[in-house]
Amino acid sequence: xxxxxxxxxxxxxxxxxxxxxxxxxxxxxxxxxxxxxxxxxxxxxxxxxxxxxxxxxxxxxxxxxxxxxxxxxxxxxxxxxxxxxxxxxxxxx
Amino acid sequence: xxxxxxxxxxxxxxxxxxxxxxxxxxxxxxxxxxxxxxxxxxxxxxxxxxxxxxxxxxxxxxxxxxxxxxxxxxxxxxxxxxxxxxxxxxxxxxxxxxxxxxxxxxxxxxxxxxxxxxxxxxxxxxxxxxxxxxxxxxxxxxxxxxxxxxxxxxxxxxxxxxxxxxxxxxxxxxxxxxxxxxxxxxxxxxxxxxxxxxxxxxxxxxxxxxxxxxxxxxxxxxxxxxxxxxxxxxxxxxxxxxxxxxxxxxxxxxxxxxxxxxxxxxxxxxxxxxxxxxxxxxxxxxxxxxxxxxxxxxxxxxxxxxxxxxxxxxxxxxxxxxxxxxxxxxxxxxxxxxxxxxxxxxxxxxxxxxxxxxxxxxxxxxxxxxxxxxxxxxxxxxxxxxxxxxxxxxxxxxxxxxxxxxxxxxxxxxxxxxxxxxxxxxxxxxxxxxxxxxxxxxxxxxxxxxxxxxxxxxxxxxxxxxxxxxxxxxxxxxxxxxxxxxxxxxxxxxxxxxxxxxxxxxxxxxxxxxxxxxxxxxxxxxxxxxxxxxxxxxxxxx
Ligand SMILES: [Cu+2]
Numbered sequence: 001x002x003x004x005x006x007x008x009x010x011x012x013x014x015x016x017x018x019x020x021x022x023x024x025x026x027x028x029x030x031x032x033x034x035x036x037x038x039x040x041x042x043x044x045x046x047x048x049x050x051x052x053x054x055x056x057x058x059x060x061x062x063x064x065x066x067x068x069x070x071x072x073x074x075x076x077x078x079x080x081x082x083x084x085x086x087x088x089x090x091x092x093x
Numbered sequence: 094x095x096x097x098x099x100x101x102x103x104x105x106x107x108x109x110x111x112x113x114x115x116x117x118x119x120x121x122x123x124x125x126x127x128x129x130x131x132x133x134x135x136x137x138x139x140x141x142x143x144x145x146x147x148x149x150x151x152x153x154x155x156x157x158x159x160x161x162x163x164x165x166x167x168x169x170x171x172x173x174x175x176x177x178x179x180x181x182x183x184x185x186x187x188x189x190x191x192x193x194x195x196x197x198x199x200x201x202x203x204x205x206x207x208x209x210x211x212x213x214x215x216x217x218x219x220x221x222x223x224x225x226x227x228x229x230x231x232x233x234x235x236x237x238x239x240x241x242x243x244x245x246x247x248x249x250x251x252x253x254x255x256x257x258x259x260x261x262x263x264x265x266x267x268x269x270x271x272x273x274x275x276x277x278x279x280x281x282x283x284x285x286x287x288x289x290x291x292x293x294x295x296x297x298x299x300x301x302x303x304x305x306x307x308x309x310x311x312x313x314x315x316x317x318x319x320x321x322x323x324x325x326x327x328x329x330x331x332x333x334x335x336x337x338x339x340x341x342x343x344x345x346x347x348x349x350x351x352x353x354x355x356x357x358x359x360x361x362x363x364x365x366x367x368x369x370x371x372x373x374x375x376x377x378x379x380x381x382x383x384x385x386x387x388x389x390x391x392x393x394x395x396x397x398x399x400x401x402x403x404x405x406x407x408x409x410x411x412x413x414x415x416x417x418x419x420x421x422x423x424x425x426x427x428x429x430x431x432x433x434x435x436x437x438x439x440x441x442x443x444x445x446x447x448x449x450x451x452x453x454x455x456x457x458x459x460x461x462x463x464x465x466x467x468x469x470x471x472x473x474x475x476x477x478x479x480x481x482x483x484x485x486x487x488x489x490x491x492x493x494x495x496x497x498x499x500x501x502x503x504x505x506x507x508x509x510x511x512x513x514x515x516x517x518x519x520x521x522x523x524x525x526x527x528x529x530x531x532x533x534x535x536x537x538x539x540x541x542x543x544x545x546x547x548x549x550x551x552x553x554x555x556x557x558x559x560x561x562x563x564x565x566x567x568x569x570x571x572x573x574x575x576x577x578x579x580x581x582x583x584x585x586x587x588x589x590x591x592x593x594x595x596x597x598x599x600x601x602x603x604x605x606x607x608x609x610x611x612x613x614x615x616x617x618x619x620x621x622x623x624x625x626x627x628x629x630x631x632x633x634x635x
Contacts, residue, residue, distance in 0.1 A: 075310055078310060078394075078397055081397070081398060082350060082397060082398065085398055085401070085413070085416065085417075086346055086350075088410070088412055088413045088416055089342075089346070089401070089409045089410045089412075089413035090410075091410075092410035092411070092412040092413065093408075093409070093410040
């Protein structure tokens with residue numbers, strides 16, 4: 001595995017970086033509107049998407065085998081499930 | 094050095110065990126050997142355990158009469174906080190994984206060490222630093238914290254005591270726990286001996302595997318939460334204090350999102366120990382190997398989603414309470430599967446009632462009481478009555494001490510000859526067990542009764558109608574102390590004068606019994622190849 005070299009072209013990396021910047025801008029701008037319960041969903045949704053971009057491209061998850069991908073997404077699933085249950089409390093209080 | 098002399102005396106010529114490999118303090122505190130790191134943890138953890146015991150005894154002594162007996166209320170508040178912090182973060186979370194996991198995980202899977210030996214040593218240093226930080230609150234700052242081990246906000250944000258240091262101690266200890274978990278996961282994925290596929294792995298490693306994932310994934314949440322408390326105290330950020338816009342229930346959510354899974358960090362490895370010991374003393378394959386494996390994973394997984402059962406009376410929404418109660422009842426199923434399998438393993442086995450098996454049976458008995466009363470507090474209606482009473486205190490001491498504590502002492506008697514190469518006096522060990530078991534029930538069972546009667550936990554004083562059971566409970570604490578003294582004295586004596594132990598003391602067939610006692614530096618003379626399942630006792634008949 002150590003000898004393997006991943007060819008990643010710079011153009012693609014820069015493109016993803018620009019995407020991340022745009023999404024950050026979206027997060028900031030959207031914060032001034034109140035979508036009621038959707039507010040938190042949108043904020044977390046954008047953040048999750050950014051995380052996936054970073055993990056997948058910058059952290060080379062893209063090149064890993066199925067097992068690693070499964071484990072990472074299982075962890076992500078646990079986190080999302082925990083948050084979902086947490087908001088059962090907040091949205092009905 | 095005495096240990097040197099001892100080791101050379103008892104080992105036959107022709108091999109060097111890990112005690113003899115190198116000598117001096119430096120060879121220990123800079124070691125990369127998983128067995129030595131395990132022993133470093135052992136001395137640290139047992140030291141903190143004894144401190145926690147002394148604090149507990151003082152608390153119980155205070156409660157022997159209503160009103161002031163030997164201390165002021167503020168001291169009592171600090172005592173139960175420190176007792177909790179020490180017992181949870183410094184004893185019961187690291188006890189089984191860091192000691193027996195470090196020592197036996199590589200041996201049980203036929204490896205020569207863990208995957209990252211230096212990281213392993215770093216975990217121990219973090220543990221020591223965290224421990225010193227926790228104890229430093231006794232002498233530094235404005236006195237030890239008085240919040241209880243849960244550091245509930247907003248009180249933890251407002252109290253004048255040294256909360257920040259205690260919280261940072263828990264933070265550092267969390268890192269130690271994460272690194273150990275990470276190390277174990279990689280070790281099990283990468284370093285199993287040839288022939289040992291996942292379904293041939295013994296059940297203690299399996300339990301550690303499930304535990305490690307909880308350590309890696311849940312511990313960061315408590316880290317962040319504790320930092321939020323510090324941020325609120327130091328910078329006045331309004332996370333939890335309602336007067337500056339925070340939500341105190343949010344603290345409880347965040348705290349228990351970690352601390353409930355942490356309960357499984359405490360109990361799962363102990364369950365693994367029980368699964369490891371029972372087949373050896375009944376000379377019979379474990380009943381339902383796969384069911385035990387999957388129930389470990391299921392407990393770890395479902396355990397993430399039940400934290401709210403600690404907050405039924407904290408003002409959570411009704412819908413959330415129902416969800417948490419249902420999920421909590423679900424965890425009882427895999428736990429029940431394990432208990433059933435242990436009993437079924439013993440059924441019609443050739444039972445050899447050695448000390449470790451006595452502890453296993455005590456574990457099953459006490460864990461059942463602890464588990465069933467857990468369902469009482471997990472039920473919404475019953476919890477309203479017993480929440481924050483002695484009933485809860487009794488419940489978790491039955492699970493944690495009666496469960497994990499007994500499994501820990503049992504495993505110590507099981508693996509002691511392997512670790513130190515000497516055998517203890519079995520008769521004294523059995524007496525120690527009997528005294529401890531009796532004392533345990535005298536100490537904690539009355540707390541169920543007190544709780545049902547309405548005695549609140551963490552109270553310094555009480556009404557006269559509670560005094561009988563408080564007195565009984567305090568006397569039980571003395572019996573527990575005597576039991577622990579007998580056990581420890583017996584093991585210390587064995588360390589200095591015990592009979593040399595053979596390689597396979599109990600007739601076990603897992604890999605640790607194929608090597609010498611104590612094992613050589615690289616665990617095996619030549620790397621083992623696995624040909625049979627971990628509990629396949631039919632090979633003895635061939
Ligand atoms: Cu819980």
